[in-house]
Amino acid sequence: MLSIEGLVAGYDRLEVLHGLDLAVAAQQAVTVVGANGAGKSTLCRALSGLIKVRAGSIRFDGQDITHASTSARVRAGVIQVPEGRQVFPQMTVLENLALGAFVHGAPRDADLDPIFALFPILRERRDKHAGMLSGGEQQLLALARAMMSRPRLLILDEPSQGLSPKAVALVADAIAEIRRRGVAVLLVEQNLALATAVAQVAYVLENGQSLTHGPAEDILSGSLVADSYLGH
Ligand SMILES: Nc1ncnc2c1ncn2[C@@H]1O[C@H](COP(=O)(O)OP(=O)(O)OP(=O)(O)O)[C@@H](O)[C@H]1O
Numbered sequence: 001m002l003s004i005e006g007l008v009a010g011y012d013r014l015e016v017l018h019g020l021d022l023a024v025a026a027q028q029a030v031t032v033v034g035a036n037g038a039g040k041s042t043l044c045r046a047l048s049g050l051i052k053v054r055a056g057s058i059r060f061d062g063q064d065i066t067h068a069s070t071s072a073r074v075r076a077g078v079i080q081v082p083e084g085r086q087v088f089p090q091m092t093v094l095e096n097l098a099l100g101a102f103v104h105g106a107p108r109d110a111d112l113d114p115i116f117a118l119f120p121i122l123r124e125r126r127d128k129h130a131g132m133l134s135g136g137e138q139q140l141l142a143l144a145r146a147m148m149s150r151p152r153l154l155i156l157d158e159p160s161q162g163l164s165p166k167a168v169a170l171v172a173d174a175i176a177e178i179r180r181r182g183v184a185v186l187l188v189e190q191n192l193a194l195a196t197a198v199a200q201v202a203y204v205l206e207n208g209q210s211l212t213h214g215p216a217e218d219i220l221s222g223s224l225v226a227d228s229y230l231g232h
């Protein structure tokens with residue numbers, strides 16, 4: 001479904017990704033792990049079109065989206081939940097969800113029902129300001145908002161950031177269920193518990209390149225991952 005070949009991207013004079021290859025199959029969750037600064041968020045930004053691709057290609061569903069606009073990618077179903085969640089604290093849960101549906105017009109109850117079935121806590125909190133929610137609830141809201149955009153590929157940049165182990169487990173359950181509903185997932189994660197719970201395939205990123213990849217359970221329990229976290 002997603003096929004990245006020889007991806008080169010960066011910022012001004014800094015090249016961060018130096019020819020990255022990565023693939024995500026339909027209905028699959030792929031996790032990308034790697035040390036701080038390895039280029040994980042840069043990969044997410046290049047995929048959603050927030051930074052320009054300098055070389056290489058990104059194909060999504062057989063379509064070349066290497067240089068497509070951000071909005072064209074969103075319409076094609078490539079939806080990102082950025083680092084740090086970025087829900088709007090002064091807006092209600094319902095208003096935040098409406099923003100996610102904006103791509104398709106105003107949300108109807110028909111859109112909200114399956115979302116609330118997946119995230120029952122958000123139905124209870126629907127009229128609360130997002131800023132009043134716990135960190136875990138805000139992450140669930142960010143996921144729910146992304147689901148309102150009807151993703152075919154969901155890109156998640158460190159959804160466990162700042163969450164308690166209990167909240168991480170809730171987020172893991174939600175992501176696993178989203179995948180079971182047929183959405184492919186690209187999960188950038190430093191939290192091995194979450195990555196292991198969700199992903200079938202894992203990539204280790206080092207210095208802007210894919211060092212290795214394989215079945216998530218093998219890669220995530222391997223010494224290479226321990227090494228890459230230690231910054232070797
Ligand atoms: N907006 C930016 N402008 C310039 N350089 C940046 C920018 N964002 C990131 N970088 C640099 O690009 C490199 C890769 O950063 P990136 O954020 O992709 O790493 P990461 O793997 O997501 O790290 P982390 O685990 O800390 O989130 C780093 O050297 C970083 O300093």
Ligand SMILES: [Mg+2]
Nearest residue numbers: 040041042083
């Ligand atoms: Mg990052």
